[in-house]
Every structure is written in structure tokens, then in C-alpha cells.
Amino acid sequence: MLVIKDLKVSIEGKDILKGINLEVNKGEVHAIMGPNGSGKSTLAQVLAGREEYEVTGGEVLFEGKDLLELSTEDRACEGLFLAFQYPIEIPGVSNTNLLKNSLNSIRKYRGEEELDAMEFLTLIKKKMAMVEMPQDLLSRSVNEGFSGGEKKKNEIFQMAVIDPKLAILDETDSGLDIDALRTVAKGVNKIKSEENAIVLVTHYQRLLNYIVPDFVHVLYQGKIIKSGDKTLAHELEERGYDWVIEEYNAKKS
């Protein structure tokens, strides 16, 4: 589904991603972990099409297409979804409006009929139940005045409605209380299927107890320095990153 080959990215002349290789297939869950500032969000944002970042090398294929050639909106329409680490507040645009426009843009792109008001409402209701989204958040302006946890929940709700092929969740677990974490994880598990794939960026093993990853990667200074299965996350939780970094440095020299 997603193939990243030797991806190099810089911003304002500073190299941030220094050759990322990653392959994500249908039905898989990947977790990306790593110290602060290692480039996890950069990777997520570049995949979603953020223009401020400059791709200086490598390539990315999404369902066989050259992802980096597509506009942000076309990537979304092709089935890529990013849950933001810091969801944006948009005063004056209601959540409902955002979703209606979003769904219909995507449907139009795929040559499908736009949803009428009834169909839209039915879908929204179903997905709200799925991720336990409070009704009143729906009519409010996108993320405006939402608590940190509500913002994260809203990202997952959008994901449920849009139903992407590949979802990248950038620290969706940060800032959630224990109950909210469980609901969000439950929601994600319901959305997860054999047909889609999920990339989780996280600092905590906690989330991975609920959404069990097939692969765990460690991103450090713009490179994936170690990959393993779910046991790697447990090990990181216990021992931190130092040993991985040492191992990596030893191998390098």
C-alpha cells in the first residue's frame, strides 16, 4: 500500500529526514516511536503533503502511485488520512460542514454520487456511536475551544467518517485520559480492517496494548534505526532508547 524509499526531507535548509525506508501493507498496523524531535511528525506531515517541507531525495508510492506528485487534497481523496498531533482550530467552520465537504469532495474525486442530507446524517450518527463522540461537538466550530482530549477524539471521529485506506495517527494518544484512550483505541480497532492500514506515532506502550502493532519502528535523528515486532515496544518502555541508539552507533562505526 505504502512504500517509502530513502526519503530525505529538509526544512529551511536543515535536514530532518535522512533516508527513511518503510513498507506498509494492507491489514497491517505499524507503530513509529522515537525521542522528541526525531522527525516523526515531519514524516507524517510530508506524507500528507505539507508544502513547507522540502523533499530532497527518495520516493513514496501509495497504491502504486507517486504520492509526492499529488496535491494534499488528492492524497486525501486517494485514501490517505492524517490525524494531527496538534489539531487545528477553525473558528466559523462547523464540524458538520467540514465533514460534509470533505466526504463529498472525496466522493466526487472517486466518481461517486454526493451524499444527500439524509444519507449524510445517517452516516454521521453511525460513526458517532462508533467512536462515542458527544453530539454537541458536532455543531461547534472545528476544534475551537475543544479540550485537548476532545480534539484528539474529533480526529478519530473524522477518520471514522472518511474511512481512509491508510491512516497515520500522530500521537493521538497524547493528552487522553485513561477512559478516553480506551474509547479512542476501541474506535480505531473498529475502523481497522483487512483492507486498510494504520501507522501509529506514539511515545507510549499503553496505546499499543489496545491497538496491537504488527511492526514497531524506532525513528532517531531522521532515520529508522531499528524495527521489530510488538515486543520491541515493551522493551523500549522498560529500557528507554539509549540501548537502541548505542547499538545503532556501534553498528555504524
Place this chain on the structure above:
Amino acid sequence: MDDKTVKQWFGDSFIRFEKSLNGESTSPLHLVRKKGFEKFSMLEFPTHRNEEWKYTSVKPLLNYRFDPNSGIVDISKEDIEKYLYDESIYSTLVFVNGKYYEKLSDLSKLEGKLEIMPLVKAIKSGKDEAINFALEILDKDADIFSSLNTAFMMDGTYIKVNDDAVVDSPIQIIYVTSADKETVTNPRNVFIVGKHASVKLIETYAGLNETPYFTNTFTIVKVDEYGSIEHTKVQDETRNSFHISTLEVNQKRGSHYAGYNVNFGGSLVRNNLNIHLNGKETETTLNGLALSKGTQHIDNHTLINHLEPHCNSHQLYKSILDDSSRIVFNGKIFVKQDAQKTNAFQENKNIILSDSALVNAKPQLEIFADDVKCTHGATVGQLDKDALFYLKSRGFSHKEALATLIYAFASDAVHSIQLPLVRDKLEVILSEKLLTPALS
């Protein structure tokens, strides 16, 4: 052309105009026009040396020989369809090239609660207010454009709402110019709202073809005690036209004036809005929304004159600028000595979409009373890049994302309009304008 040539041109036009009036030239109406013309002749066109015109040059306007004598032409309903609101609810007055166009007008829903008629008819049938207001304005410091308007006063809308009448049918007034020669129209409106009466109206100004023209309009509003009026003006002239307007509002005790000044069109636009609070406990909303593209120049000069105590005024002016367009906002608030407990709020917010657009914003507060609350602020910013990216990452096209954010920015200037059809149409026009590139 220089000042003199332009004035010569209007002088000759005035003589032709008088000739066309056969027999009417000694009527009271025409005497007013003559006074208007005298005043016009004495004044000069403003230059940037005039403080009130510092950022707006009328030079481009003086390059044309606009004809005040263009006749009426036939138009069809399709021509103005996009400006019409539901005719089963709304009452309609249409003017073509400054003259009342009965064929597309319909006042049948208004019987009983008010007098409404084309201004010339009002004057001819002896409605003193219509003439007196014209004279009153001339006695005051009328500028060259309002004097020109008086000199060539032809038609316009005269509305007088009876005391205690609540007018259910909103009134839409549409002024279109459709001429194949360069034309100036001088619409003159008189809106009088009786005691405890209420009315909602919307004026639209538009052009139907590409010939340059000039709309020079003058509107007088009087709101009697506890009366209320919602007054929306949509200026959607063509991109090579000129629009200058003056609004004089007079509010008596406890009255409510809600004005929405929406500007989409015109190459050179100047709106003067003067609100005089002549009674206690008045409420005034004076909002503005402008979208400028290409080389458009839109100038709004507002004045809220607090003369009496316990009055609230609330101004919110928002604009969106693209290309190398320019927006001028000058907001005066006068609080006179007697106007204690005044509450005056003014906010001016601008969003610039390109590097070469320019905003000149100037609040001007003159406060002579001590117990008042006045706030004002002006900001110029850009669209939030993060929000733009966020929407696009949800599948919005660049243009949809832009239109959505701009509407979100702009909408609070017009969301208090009580007519949902008007609000909806403004939204449609706004996104239409945003999605089409500038012509020049």
C-alpha cells in the same frame, strides 16, 4: 480631463437635462436641482490634499464623460435574476439607468402599512419630506458628489412607514445600469421609519454590461422614536464602473438602525456613511464586508455621531483583499459632551491574500464626554496556513479551502442580518467571486 473640463461637461449636461424636462423646470423639484447644481459648480473635485480623500483618488473617474441623460432600456427578469430574492415574500422595486422600471417591480404586498413610491412621484404628489430633506442636505456641508446627485436627481425610492406598522414583506430595491454609452445615475432614496415601526430592506447596485458607468447615490434615513430598520446595501457593480455613495442616518430616541454595507464590485468605490444619534437609548449596528480583487479600490468612511446619552453603537468592518487591490477604512466616532454613558465599539479586520494588496485603516475617535466606553481596533493578517492545510488534508480543494476559511472570517460581519435569504445569497456571491479570477 481637468476639473474645469469635467464641470463644463456636467454644466452642458445640466442644460440638456433642463431642456428634456419640458415645462417642469419651474417645479419645486427642479428648483432643488438648480440649487444642487449651483453648489456643485462652486465645489471642486477632491484631491489627496483633502484629508478625507488622502488615500482615494477620483482622477480615474474624471477621465470619462458620463452622461446623466441616458434613457431607460428594456431589461428582462433573467438579467437581474441573481439579485432577486423570493418574490412571494419580498416586495420589489427595480430601476434601470436611474429610472423606475415598473415592469419588474411589485409593491402589491405592501398596501396599508406604508407609503412607497419612486421618489419623483413622491415629490410630484407633494410629499414635503422628500424635498425638504434634499434642501436640508444642501444647507449642510454637502460635498461635490452629493451636490451632483441633487442636481441630477431623477428617481430613487421613497418609503415612509406608518407609526406602529410592522412591515412583514422585506423590500428589495435593485439599481442596474445597462447602457452602451458611458452613463452616470444619481439615485436618491428617502427612507422614513415611523414611531415603533419596523422594516427591512436591501438595496442592490449592479451593472449589466461592460461599458464603464458611474453610480452616484444618496440615501437619507430617518428613524423615529423606537422605530427600527434593517438596511443592507450590496454593491456589486461591474469591474470597470465607479460607485460613490452617501448615507445620512438620523436616529431618534430608542430607535434601532442596523446597516450592512457589502462591497464586491466597482473599480473605484467610495461610501460615506454618517449616522447621527439624535435621541437617547439608540442602538446602531454598522457592519461592512468587502472583497476586492484585481486593481479594485474600495473606500469606506464611517461616522457615528453620538449626540445624546445612553446610546450604543457597534461597528464591524471586514475585508478580504487579493491581487493589487486596495481597501480604505476610516471610522470616525464622535462623542459629544452630552453623550454620557455612550458605548461605542469599532473593529476593522482585514485579510490579505497577496503581497501587493494594501489596507489603509484609520480609526478616529473624538470624545468630549467623560463617562463613555469606546473600543476600537484594526488588524491586517493573512489566512491561517495551518487551517488551509488541515482542510486540504481532509479533501478540500485549494479553492474550496480558501472559500471556506474566508467565509468563516467574513461571516460574522453579516450573520446578524435577519433575512436568511440575504445571508445565504451573500455566501453564494462571496464564494462565486472568490473562485473566479480577477478580470484586471
